[in-house]
Amino acid sequence: MKINVGVIGFGTVGSGTVRILLENKETIKKKTGVELVLKRIADLDIETDRGINIPEGVLTTDATKILNDPEIDVVVELIGGINPAKDFILKAIQAGKHVVTANKALLATEGKEIFESACRKNVCLGFEASVAGGIPVIKVIKEGLTANNILSIYGIINGTSNYILTKMTREGVDFSTALKEAQERGYAEADPTFDIEGIDSAHKLTLMASLAFGIPLSYDSLYVEGISGITSMDIEFASALGYKIKLLAITKLINGEVELRVHPTMIPEDYLISKVDGVLNAVYVVGDAVGETLYYGRGAGDMPTGSAVVADIIDIARRIRDGVSGDRDLRFIGSETHLKVKPIGEIESMYYFRFTALDRPGVLSKISGILGEHQISIASVIQKGRKVGEAVPLVLLTHTARERNVQEAIAKIDRLDVVSDKTVVIRVEGEQE
Amino acid sequence: MKINVGVIGFGTVGSGTVRILLENKETIKKKTGVELVLKRIADLDIETDRGINIPEGVLTTDATKILNDPEIDVVVELIGGINPAKDFILKAIQAGKHVVTANKALLATEGKEIFESACRKNVCLGFEASVAGGIPVIKVIKEGLTANNILSIYGIINGTSNYILTKMTREGVDFSTALKEAQERGYAEADPTFDIEGIDSAHKLTLMASLAFGIPLSYDSLYVEGISGITSMDIEFASALGYKIKLLAITKLINGEVELRVHPTMIPEDYLISKVDGVLNAVYVVGDAVGETLYYGRGAGDMPTGSAVVADIIDIARRIRDGVSGDRDLRFIGSETHLKVKPIGEIESMYYFRFTALDRPGVLSKISGILGEHQISIASVIQKGRKVGEAVPLVLLTHTARERNVQEAIAKIDRLDVVSDKTVVIRVEGEQE
Secondary structure, eight states, X not given: OEEEEEEEOOSHHHHHHHHHHHHTHXXXXXXXXXXXXXXXXXXXXXOSOOSOOOOTTOEESOTHHHHTOTTOOEEEEOSOSSTTHHHHHHHHHHTTOEEEEOOHHHHHHHHHXXXXXXXXXXXXXXXXXXXXXXXXXXXXXXXXXXXXXXXXXXXXXXXXXXXXXHHHHHHOOOHHHHHHHHHHTTSSOSSOHHHHTTHHHHHHHHHHHHXXXXXXXXXXXXXXXXXXXXXXXXXXXXXXXXXXXXXXXXXXXXXXXXXXXXXXXXXXXXXXXXXXXXXXEEEEXXXXXTEEEEEEEEOSSHHHHHHHHXXXXXXXXXXXHTTOOSOGGGGGTTTOTTOEEOOGGXXXXXXXXXXXXXXXXXXXXXXXXXXXXXXXXXXXXXXXXXXXXXXXXXXXXXXXXXXXXXXXXXXXXXXXXXXXXXXXXXXXXXXXX | OEEEEEEXXXXXXXXXXXHHHHHTHHHHHHHHSOEEEEEEEEOSOOOSOOXXXXXXXXXXXXXXXXXXXXXXXXXXXXXXXXXXXXHHHHHHHHTTOEEEEOOHHHHHHHHHHHHHHHHXXXXXEEOGGGSSTTSOHHHIIIIXXXXXXXXXXXXXXXXXXXXXXXXXXXXXXXXXXXXXXXHHTTSSOSSOHHHHTTHHHHHHHHHHHHHHHOOOOOGGGOEEOOSTTOOHHHHHHHHHTTEEEEEEEEEEEEXXXXXXXXXXXXXXXXXXXXXXXXXXXXXXXXXXXXXXXXXXXXXXXXXXXXXXXXXXXHHHHHHHHTTOOSOGGGGGTTTOTTOEEOOGGGXXXXXXXXXXXXXXXXXXXXXHHHXXXXXXXXXXXXXXXXXXXXEEEEEEXXXXXXXXXXXXXXXXXXXXXXXXXXXXXXXEOSOOO
């Protein structure tokens, strides 16, 4: 049996996808009985040599040659961005074609219309490649752990920011130096905003939460904080306290409310996820039956992401082979309309504070007094380098506290005349001490 | 839509499975549209209270009430062992029922007949729970990474032996003390042979290799070595050299030959898998496109293993819902009949040797001379505690060498009169230095 595939977008992921489709065709056929035929590749640039031998007549600059070709079963959208990607996907669905995409930004922000449209037309919509590159975590959530009530998902799902934090931690360099090197190595884009400000992680987390909990896609209610404010000093203090700082994407379902947040997080350094360094990704999925499970691998790159794209194509090919149309389970996404995102002020966490306070008698007592008034209790204190009368860092770790109380207390503390700079606040995961 | 399930075997995994089927029924229905109905549970003991509220009329001591019930769609075999499990499974398949099993020993040793029978009768055979408990690694190999040529799989897939090695490493206790504690905690059976001698790992590895490479089930050609010979002294030397000792199951496809082996292995301590401690499992799956991926979680226990059993039931339920019968992809298992298992003598590895040699001039030169004659080159040497004229441990790490050469060299060295005890040989994974 032959399944015809059309790929729109011949950039990095497109190249990986095409390479796998061509080079691993026999393996895939042996395992599934299906032959994947790469019928067309559309890209505005069909001149650049990608180092792949493309059969005659496959390349085109005209995406409609894929969208309007009645022989094409699966359309793969790999151009990224909102438009014209959205338009292509909707047209493909409209034409009754199955769709595979790696476009997390599009699905997280405009996914409602796309998923609904796929369900209405009874076609499949594969998006494994949109989260954590080659790691099959979408399949794990959607199928491998279906027996579970998913309790939480958290992970490192942006390789760029993890590379930067790893470099800062290992070499003691500051953020801008680490970012520059990431850019030189091709791990960060010229405009790195999406990666370093947590937006890319937020897109991916939005998708995982909707798949796991059925909550409507909630990118707009998600709390996002990036890593551009992380300093070497905080990484050093974290290390002295036995923690690493990672950009963590976190979602939890607690009492009918969903936490949905991306922010720098201190994690005990003996946790497995603290050892996930460089551009690698790792995602914990916690279920009520299975407990904690972890999935680890390359979260980006042509071949790892291509692996996920082609896995989706194969899953669709299997369904076509078996005479199944559509994917009933997609309907779960967004179906739990009663679920709401918990406002960030309502979450509970442990916290790291770094105050910049004058080294003067009574300062710690003033600060801890304000914390106490806001029901924030202190787990440990570090004060280094005494310089009487000058501003020095004062570091506190708290027990579990409520975010709103923390924000109020810190606002008050930052107005004290003994406090000379904005207080650094980093959320802390791990066992309550 | 309702799918009727019959569970044979109401022990640990059976209880977890039943609990999930009853407690997570609504969640499963919401996600898939299918209602899983636990129609019957068969066990010889239906008196013991498992702390689960079983609906009236479900319990029976007679497995044929499941096998012969035309309304039952899926038969779950959780009694373990070869017989009557095999008989039950074959009868269920014969009756056109889909089967889910956690029985790695049976599938690894008698799986050929069972898989062939399932393919012939066009029914599904789910065995996710037979490898690595709740970690969905079978699904990952079978579906998540189908786009890849799998290059290798290696992992810690026996919680009991990992618990014992972890305890020996952390507390410096000897093997028998650690085993005793594992037994007291219920992590090891009264007869621990299957776990500590690597047999359980070998069963699981057999299944993963056949699924990944299509090689016929090759349990009989697999090389197995357990952990009962590991001493505290070797764990200490490993640690001094920057390694941990883990019982690793390893399969690799190289030049049309499959390596298939389970043995204690020294792994650099900064590798993620070296941090997998206690009863936890972790499996690396390496694909040509995706690179290294890791899957981590609880490899045993009622609820984690139940999670995998029920995931298989749900996958079958989805197929019934979608009008699909059978699982075409099962045919890949055993289809690559040209693949052979590489004899252990032909593999290449780095090695750790601990010689017990008299502390006398010229001993190192004699030993290294014999190694050199067998094309084994030395990467590093540790000699501790000089006691001239007495037997002391002499530890060597080698560069990559051929196993057959190693066996020959060690046999020769062990016959030297300056060598007073059998040499300890442990294979070493990691980067060549």
